Amino acid sequence: MSESLPSPRALLHLLFNGARAVDVVETALRLGLLEALEPGPVTLGALCERHGLVPGRLYKFLDCLESLGLVRREQPTEVRVEARYSAVPGLRAAAEAVLGAGSLERDRETYAWRELHGHLPEVLRGERSMPTEAFDWPPRTPAQVAGFEASMAAGLGPILETFRAHAPHLLEPGLRLLDVGGGDGTLAAHLLEWRPGLAVDVYNLPACEPLVARTREARGLGGRLGFVAGDFLHEPLPRGYHALCFVRVLHDWPEDTARALLRAAFEALPSGGRVLVCEEFRTPERLAAQFFWSYFLMGVDSCVSRLREVEHYTRTLAALGFRDVRVLPGPFELVTASRP
Numbered sequence: 001m002s003e004s005l006p007s008p009r010a011l012l013h014l015l016f017n018g019a020r021a022v023d024v025v026e027t028a029l030r031l032g033l034l035e036a037l038e039p040g041p042v043t044l045g046a047l048c049e050r051h052g053l054v055p056g057r058l059y060k061f062l063d064c065l066e067s068l069g070l071v072r073r074e075q076p077t078e079v080r081v082e083a084r085y086s087a088v089p090g091l092r093a094a095a096e097a098v099l100g101a102g103s104l105e106r107d108r109e110t111y112a113w114r115e116l117h118g119h120l121p122e123v124l125r126g127e128r129s130m131p132t133e134a135f136d137w138p139p140r141t142p143a144q145v146a147g148f149e150a151s152m153a154a155g156l157g158p159i160l161e162t163f164r165a166h167a168p169h170l171l172e173p174g175l176r177l178l179d180v181g182g183g184d185g186t187l188a189a190h191l192l193e194w195r196p197g198l199a200v201d202v203y204n205l206p207a208c209e210p211l212v213a214r215t216r217e218a219r220g221l222g223g224r225l226g227f228v229a230g231d232f233l234h235e236p237l238p239r240g241y242h243a244l245c246f247v248r249v250l251h252d253w254p255e256d257t258a259r260a261l262l263r264a265a266f267e268a269l270p271s272g273g274r275v276l277v278c279e280e281f282r283t284p285e286r287l288a289a290q291f292f293w294s295y296f297l298m299g300v301d302s303c304v305s306r307l308r309e310v311e312h313y314t315r316t317l318a319a320l321g322f323r324d325v326r327v328l329p330g331p332f333e334l335v336t337a338s339r340p
């Protein structure tokens, strides 16, 4: 959005028109208008000529984008076709990410959110919940497990970028890493491909074993990608690793469980061993990206889903006795700490 937030009333007008607003942005993406608008400025006349569009109609279309705060307009003369437009930086990539074919939001649409829609008063009073056949936490049926882990793997992009940037100095050859709650092994597979001397085991509920086996086979990783079946709520974390990572795991649990998991990591690690925590630490932007799950999980009490500020984890790690607590930059920051 532009520099300042819209007023509550303007925001609600835009939200009420959400389906139409998405139609406008999708069309701008599909027609290639964003490519011309983002470097901007480009005149209404030039856009019409280039794309074969009707000036009076495109003007109204661009008003829609301007009301969303996504383009800026200058009108140097009274002549309509001389109006000059620029998109806010990053719009094309954002539109591709949120509205494009592989978008996370499109994947989320396949979840049973309609079970709650229109029933929030009953949901909030605890009288209505997400039916467990539709979604359960942790996922229970093989179809739920496979569907959920596939959604997770699809959203790994920013995490992979962060890990890729820091892997050379964090994951030295010979290191054995345990990816706690490591999904279907997709992150582990990337790490193994980037760092030939590394070995990674995924620790996850037994139902995830076939998914990790499939990843191992599909990526030709053989014995370098292991699987350890377990339930971190009911047993200590396994020993024998130089590093343990929690990627989008701690935010699923209440404060005391998240802390107990970090304490379990402390106990499992050898002296000098490292813990790595990566998830969408709370910022306004990430809370917006998480809107779907904040809504959906209102009906699922077993999943806490709480984005916490990065400082929460740095404080907790220090309080548990970890040393060298650091926050490494990236699309999602990576918190690292060592056991003394």
Ligand SMILES: C[S@@+](CC[C@H](N)C(=O)[O-])C[C@H]1O[C@@H](n2cnc3c(N)ncnc32)[C@H](O)[C@@H]1O
Pocket: 138, 152, 153, 156, 180, 181, 182, 183, 184, 203, 204, 205, 208, 230, 231, 232, 233, 246, 247, 248, 249, 252
């Ligand atoms: C939100 S997903 C994150 C998956 C993966 N780390 C990622 O970021 O794509 C949480 C993971 O925790 C695992 N999990 C949930 N409860 C668990 C438990 N009690 N013990 C072990 N793993 C568990 C789930 O199976 C799932 O793989």
